[in-house]
Amino acid sequence: MTTDIIHPSLILLIGALLLPFVRGPLRKPYLLLVPLLTFFAVLSISGQNVLFGTYQFMDWQLVFGRVDRLSTIFALIMALVGIIGTLYGMHVDRAGEHMAAWSYLAGALGVIYCADYLSLFLFWELMAFASVFLIWFRRTDKSLSAGYRYILVHAVGGVILLAGIMLRYQAVGDISFDLLDVNHPQLYTYLILMGFCLNAAVVPLHAWLPDAYSKASFNGAVFLCAVTTKTAVYTLLRAFPGMDILVLLGVIMALWGMIYTIMENDIRKLLAWSIVSQVGYMVAGVGIGTELAINGTAAHAVAHILYKSLLFMGTGSVLYMTGTTKLTGLGRLYKKMPATMIFTIIGCQSISAAPFFAAYVSKSMIITAGYETHLVWASWLLMFGATGTFIYNGLKLPYFLFFGENNCSGQTWQKAADPPWNMMLAMLIGSVLCIAVGSFPVLLYSLLPYPVEFNPYTMYQFLETSQLLGFAAVAFFLLKKYMTPEAKITLSMDWFYRMGGRIFMWIVRNPLQWFDTAWGEAYRVVGLRPLMTVSKFWSWFDWHGIDGVVDGFARLVRGLGGRLRVLQNGQIQVTIYYAASLVVVLVMAYVLFQFY
Amino acid sequence: MIKLIDWVIEHQKGVRITWYVFLAGIAVLSLVVDRSHAHTWAEQHIPFFWSIYGFVAASAAIGIARWYGHSGIQCREDYYDD
Numbered sequence: 121m122t123t124d125i126i127h128p129s130l131i132l133l134i135g136a137l138l139l140p141f142v143r144g145p146l147r148k149p150y151l152l153l154v155p156l157l158t159f160f161a162v163l164s165i166s167g168q169n170v171l172f173g174t175y176q177f178m179d180w181q182l183v184f185g186r187v188d189r190l191s192t193i194f195a196l197i198m199a200l201v202g203i204i205g206t207l208y209g210m211h212v213d214r215a216g217e218h219m220a221a222w223s224y225l226a227g228a229l230g231v232i233y234c235a236d237y238l239s240l241f242l243f244w245e246l247m248a249f250a251s252v253f254l255i256w257f258r259r260t261d262k263s264l265s266a267g268y269r270y271i272l273v274h275a276v277g278g279v280i281l282l283a284g285i286m287l288r289y290q291a292v293g294d295i296s297f298d299l300l301d302v303n304h305p306q307l308y309t310y311l312i313l314m315g316f317c318l319n320a321a322v323v324p325l326h327a328w329l330p331d332a333y334s335k336a337s338f339n340g341a342v343f344l345c346a347v348t349t350k351t352a353v354y355t356l357l358r359a360f361p362g363m364d365i366l367v368l369l370g371v372i373m374a375l376w377g378m379i380y381t382i383m384e385n386d387i388r389k390l391l392a393w394s395i396v397s398q399v400g401y402m403v404a405g406v407g408i409g410t411e412l413a414i415n416g417t418a419a420h421a422v423a424h425i426l427y428k429s430l431l432f433m434g435t436g437s438v439l440y441m442t443g444t445t446k447l448t449g450l451g452r453l454y455k456k457m458p459a460t461m462i463f464t465i466i467g468c469q470s471i472s473a474a475p476f477f478a479a480y481v482s483k484s485m486i487i488t489a490g491y492e493t494h495l496v497w498a499s500w501l502l503m504f505g506a507t508g509t510f511i512y513n514g515l516k517l518p519y520f521l522f523f524g525e526n527n528c529s530g531q532t533w534q535k536a537a538d539p540p541w542n543m544m545l546a547m548l549i550g551s552v553l554c555i556a557v558g559s560f561p562v563l564l565y566s567l568l569p570y571p572v573e574f575n576p577y578t579m580y581q582f583l584e585t586s587q588l589l590g591f592a593a594v595a596f597f598l599l600k601k602y603m604t605p606e607a608k609i610t611l612s613m614d615w616f617y618r619m620g621g622r623i624f625m626w627i628v629r630n631p632l633q634w635f636d637t638a639w640g641e642a643y644r645v646v647g648l649r650p651l652m653t654v655s656k657f658w659s660w661f662d663w664h665g666i667d668g669v670v671d672g673f674a675r676l677v678r679g680l681g682g683r684l685r686v687l688q689n690g691q692i693q694v695t696i697y698y699a700a701s702l703v704v705v706l707v708m709a710y711v712l713f714q715f716y
Numbered sequence: 717m718i719k720l721i722d723w724v725i726e727h728q729k730g731v732r733i734t735w736y737v738f739l740a741g742i743a744v745l746s747l748v749v750d751r752s753h754a755h756t757w758a759e760q761h762i763p764f765f766w767s768i769y770g771f772v773a774a775s776a777a778i779g780i781a782r783w784y785g786h787s788g789i790q791c792r793e794d795y796y797d798d
Contacts, residue, residue, distance in 0.1 A: 382781035383790060458717045491755035499755070507773035523721070580753060583746045588770035590739045595774035602782045608790040618796060 125172040127184055127233065128161040128199065129226035129243070136219040136226070151210050151218060155202035162199040162229070166192040171235065180295050183235035190418065193567045194232045194354045197422045198225060200553075201346040201429055208433050208546035209339030217257050221343045223250035228351045237285040237295045240355070244281065244319075247348060248274040254340025255332050263335040269614070270332040273318070277325075281315025284308045297355075302363040313360060319352035322369050322403060323376045326396050327614035330380070334389035334445075338436035341388060345432045346425040349395055353402045353421050362409030367490075370404025371498050373397065374505035380612065381512040385605040387435045387445050387521060391428065394471065394513055397505060398424050398479075404502060405486040408493055411570040416485025418568055423478035423557055427470035430550035431513075434464030437539040437547070438521070442532045447605035452526035456536035461522045463547035470554040472514035473506055475585055478554040481561035481576045484585075488574065507592045514589070515596045516603055743767045 135154030142150045165172075165187050173184030202225045206218065227250060230243030248271065255267040287308035289295055300309055314325070321329040333344050360366060377397025384390040398420070405417030437460045438453065439445050454461045470478040483506060490499035528536065538544060557564050565572040575581075596603070724731055743764050754760045762768070 378777060379781045379784055382777060383785040454721050455718055462717070488755070496756055503769065504773045504777070507770055508777040511774050511777055523725070578753075579749050580751065583742055583749055584759075584766045586742045587739075587746055587764070587766035588773075590735075590742060591767045591770035592774035593735075594739070595771050595778065599775060599778045602778050606785075606790065607793055608785075609793050609795060610785065611789050611791055611795070 125165055125170070125185060125187075126161055127173055127230075128158045128195065129229045129233070131158045131161055132202070132222040132226035132229070136222040139219055139222075140215045147213075148210055151206050152203070154222065155199070155206045158202055158225075158229075159196075159199040162192075162195045166196060173233075177238070180238055181236065182239050183296075184230070184239055185233045186235035187233070189567070189569045190354070190357060191232050193418050193422060193569070194350070195229055196567065197350075197425050198228050198232065198347065201225070201343065201425055204429060204433075204546050204549055205339065205342040205346070207549075208342055208436070208543050210542045211540055212339060214257070216253065217337065217340065220250050220253035220257070221340065224254065224343055224347060226250075228347045231351050232354055235297055237288070237297050240297050241278070241282055241285060244315075245278055247351065248278060251344060251348060254344055255336045257337040257340055258335055259337075260335070263337075266332050266335040269617070270328050273328040273617075277315050277318035280311055280318070284311030284313075284315060287311065297358065299361070300359045302360055305363075313363070316352050316355045316359070317369070317403075319348050320356060320399055320403060321349055321352075321373070321396050322399075323372050323396070324613050326373070326376075327612045327617075329396060330389050330392040330612070331614050333392040333395070334386055338440045341432045341436055342429050345391070345395060345428045349399045350402075350421045350425055353399060353406070353417065356403065356406045357414060357417055361406055361414055363407055366407030367404050367495060367498050368407075370400045370402070370407055371501045371505075373400025373403060374502055375400075375508075378505050378508035378512065380610055382508065382516065382603060383610050384512075385447050385607060385609075387438065387447060387450070387517060388432070389445075390512065390517060391431050391435060394509065395424075395428060397509060398428070398471065400505065401483055401486050401502060404498060405489065408486070408489045408495065408498075410489050410493055412485055412492065412574060413489035415565075415568040415570050415572055415574070416482060416489055419482035419485055419564055420479065422564060422567075423470070423482040423554075426550060426553050426557060427467045427478050430463060430467035430547060430554060431471065433543065433547045433550060434460055434467055435521075437543055438536075440543070441539055442528070442536050444532055446607065447520045448527055448607045449532060450521055450528055451524050452522070452528070453536055454522040456533065457522075457538050459538045459544055460547070461518070463544075463551050464522070465518050466551040466554055468514050468518050470558065472510040472589065473585060474510075474514065474589060475558075475577075475582055476555065477558040480558050480585065481564060484576050484581060485574055503588070507588055510589050510592050511596055511603075515593060516600075519600070520605055739767070 132154065135150075135157075139150070139154075165185075168187045170187050171183055171185060172187070173182075175182045175184070202222070205221060209217065209221075212218070224247055227243045227245075227247035230246065231240055234240050234243060252267045252271045252274075255263050255270055257263075285295070285308075287306075291306065291308060300312070302309070305313075318325040318328075329349070333341055336344050356366070374397050377393050377395070377400060381390050381393040381397060384393055402417045402420050402424070405413045405420065435445065437457065438450065441457070442450070444450060466477070473479040473483045483502075487499045487502050487506075490496070490502065526533075561576060565574075746766065747763055751760050759765050
């Protein structure tokens, strides 16, 4: 245990608090300085195996810092997102947006480094309440309501997680955040799992993600796409590796997200749906639970953060420059946004696991781990999902956005152009990292929790992927008329709580309102009149009974007082006269009493 | 870059033929590559397995999404605005 380590979350939180006071020409350097300091703080403790920031709070030992290989790789990629995301939105002059993003990242780093459930819950909620501002800062009516739905869903998830933590403490008397007994799950195991799964957008607890992320601000989405789900994957990796049900849930996520992505018209909602699909691979990897699967999950989380943030930066640039995100209102943008097109296509090939791009070296680890544990059905279905990923993200998105039919209005076409230099630089860094990780996997593999013996660049693996993607492309170009974007939205699980909310409001406005009115009338007619009669009686009784006694006594006291007042008129001679007279009367009475 | 893309769009037929030649090449290569380490029987014994799988999986994904979307899941954009 060591005490001389500065918690990286603290740098971000202090940086966020001071940000409003740093103005003018110092603002932009400061915006870069804080994430860079955070990154170097993470880097300075990586490679160690220590605990720090331990505090005794009542009966509990809080551990804010646990540095090991698993926490290090997740902390490094989160800190990197802090730099890229802040650089991307550096020209945004509203301090609140950067403060929310940094607080959100601080929450994620807090979750990643903590080693007890109490600290975890604290940072978990910090993430939820900071991130909602990244949605609200889009400043549209839809983002406002999506933000409220987002925070309500996460509040429910937080309560479920807290219930699990409390039940576990009651059962085992321990709040340490570590591997749970997944072979003998208790009620608290499932509650904690549900809490984590909600943040990981596990189907059917996933609908908040496409709803909220598609309505976030152009730069806020870069943080959102990277942080919440991958922090949840980290917690699953820490507590639930080898839990069988996660394999099935992961496969369902991979396929469910794929189908919705193919249908989607909004480019950012398409990417949000694809997060559900890609996190499915990670959840399945956690469920498989072998060393290769855990390595694959961590590697895919890193790759996913790199390419997904790049994709959200590419589509965010389209939103920022044109003001629209619907494919039915875009197209042929290669003529106006060529650099954005190149960066976005690099992200598209990275998510598609094309050779030499990021996910090629990570997704195959999880699928191979499935084969090696005889979960052939899972691996084949994940391959099906991988083919779909190439269809919707590798082909559909770039084709209809940059090359297909030009659906832009005159105004959109006029506004379309590559974005400011800082956004381009952030996308360039993301692109270089996606290619570097895909082409030189040792860069990534050296950071993984377990030693890696996996080689993705065998001839068989290369040909397998090339065939899969190549022939999928043939199917796409033959069938693309069935994928032509339509100006429609897709209904998902959020339908239940959105329509449920409407039903609730209808019940409140109609039967409940009617009952309230009827009750008020009944009370007025049936209840109020007898009550008034009874009140009048008690008023009369109070006036004539209680007040009569009290007032009579008061009048008696007042009368006696008046007489005494006459006696006590303030002249000492009169007083002495009356006193002396009284003494004389008493003496005479005594004498007469003695004689008789 | 814009000129290059314009050229590709103008010469789609040639690009398509090149793509098919490339696919034929990797499909033939898949027959001669060492498949002894493949994980399943199907991969080891069915020729062009991943070529077939890629085409069928992509077609199925497009078909399922089309059917599912048109069965009522895709709605007008102002569906929730009422």
